[in-house]
Amino acid sequence: MSQTKDLYEILGVSRDASEDEVKKAFRQQARKYHPDNKETGNEELFKELNQAYEILSDPEKRSVYDQYGLNGLRNAFGDSESFDFGFGDLSDIFSQFFGGATKTRRSSGPERGADIRYELAISFLEAIKGCEKQITIQPLEDCGSCKGTGAKPGTQLKTCKTCNGMGEVKRVAESFFGHVTQITTCPSCNGSGKTIQNPCIECNGKGQKRVKRTIDVKVPCGVDDSSRLRWGGKGEPGRKGGPPGDLYVVVNIKEHELFSRNGQDIVTQEKISFSQAALGGNIKVATVDGEKTLQIPTGVQTGTVLKIPGLGVPKINNMARRGDQLIEIIVETPTKLSAEEKKIFEQLALFQEDKGKKKFGFFN
Numbered sequence: 001m002s003q004t005k006d007l008y009e010i011l012g013v014s015r016d017a018s019e020d021e022v023k024k025a026f027r028q029q030a031r032k033y034h035p036d037n038k039e040t041g042n043e044e045l046f047k048e049l050n051q052a053y054e055i056l057s058d059p060e061k062r063s064v065y066d067q068y069g070l071n072g073l074r075n076a077f078g079d080s081e082s083f084d085f086g087f088g089d090l091s092d093i094f095s096q097f098f099g100g101a102t103k104t105r106r107s108s109g110p111e112r113g114a115d116i117r118y119e120l121a122i123s124f125l126e127a128i129k130g131c132e133k134q135i136t137i138q139p140l141e142d143c144g145s146c147k148g149t150g151a152k153p154g155t156q157l158k159t160c161k162t163c164n165g166m167g168e169v170k171r172v173a174e175s176f177f178g179h180v181t182q183i184t185t186c187p188s189c190n191g192s193g194k195t196i197q198n199p200c201i202e203c204n205g206k207g208q209k210r211v212k213r214t215i216d217v218k219v220p221c222g223v224d225d226s227s228r229l230r231w232g233g234k235g236e237p238g239r240k241g242g243p244p245g246d247l248y249v250v251v252n253i254k255e256h257e258l259f260s261r262n263g264q265d266i267v268t269q270e271k272i273s274f275s276q277a278a279l280g281g282n283i284k285v286a287t288v289d290g291e292k293t294l295q296i297p298t299g300v301q302t303g304t305v306l307k308i309p310g311l312g313v314p315k316i317n318n319m320a321r322r323g324d325q326l327i328e329i330i331v332e333t334p335t336k337l338s339a340e341e342k343k344i345f346e347q348l349a350l351f352q353e354d355k356g357k358k359k360f361g362f363f364n
């Protein structure tokens with residue numbers, strides 16, 4: 001419940017409203033906000049209203065609330081659950097009040113199977129090109145031995161004593177409307193109307209078992225890390241004729257030592273030597289399509305990004321539309337020189353010194 005709203009405000013009554021006034025205000029507001037009311041229904045407000053009324057209609061709770069507020073109530077009546085009562089019960093009373101249906105959710109009808117989530121690790125290249133994988137899942141399925149009934153094969157189910165096989169029980173509840181009859185799912189048989197005498201040994205009477213299933217999944221080319229792929233109907237089977245759940249495969253892409261992804265582009269780094277940088281020329285570079293030739297322009301600087309078009313990440317499931325490979329050039333300064341190399345560098349240095357002298361000749 002909203003902690004800031006005043007309960008009296010929610011009901012729209014003054015702080016000294018009589019019990020009758022509280023009741024009357026509640027009735028009015030409840031008609032307005034009941035979720036069945038198509039024009040002004042509002043489930044949130046309706047819940048708030050119920051909770052406000054539950055407190056203000058109880059003289060003891062109301063007096064605690066008046067003095068100490070909601071937190072005081074919580075302390076006085078234990079946890080918040082004590083007054084944060086279920087929506088289900090009251091809505092039943094209201095359904096009757098408004099002449100609507102009175103049934104609560106029954107678990108005896110068809111149930112949709114649960115969804116299954118599976119984390120699949122694949123390599124960088126598999127993500128780029130797409131791949132096929134076999135995964136093993138363990139869905140909960142109806143026990144084959146008892147056909148999902150939970151009873152030992154050959155034994156009879158007994159009619160539930162609590163509900164006489166109806167699957168639901170009536171309960172007369174006290175409300176300010178007088179006595180109202182609530183119909184709820186039978187707690188003994190969960191709405192099936194039958195109880196098990198001899199439980200199935202295979203599933204311990206549960207009617208379901210975990211089974212291993214191997215499934216082939218096709219990961220399309222171009223998937224990104226954490227992509228969620230869905231296979232409708234490949235989750236857990238439904239019960240009592242309900243539809244199956246879905247299978248979700250979450251793709252985790254392992255890092256690659258050379259390639260990384262930036263949107264639709266694949267990014268790599270390429271180290272070249274001083275002389276390669278100065279002279280330019282062709283070098284071999286790794287791409288996801290194998291080795292390719294890259295032309296280095298003369299005088300390339302470190303940090304320059306060169307591009308091989310069309311060798312990037314494809315659009316999902318469309319190998320024909322791909323981004324580019326971006327290659328960042330790193331010019332390496334040599335750390336160890338052979339005697340011969342040293343000689344050449346020294347000559348180069350002398351030559352460059354001469355050039356420098358010419359440039360700064362005006363100093364002399």
Ligand SMILES: [Zn+2]
Pocket residue numbers: 143144145146147148149150151200201202203204205206207208
């Ligand atoms: Zn069984």
Ligand SMILES: [Zn+2]
Pocket residue numbers: 160161162163164165166167168186187188189190191192193194
């Ligand atoms: Zn029953």
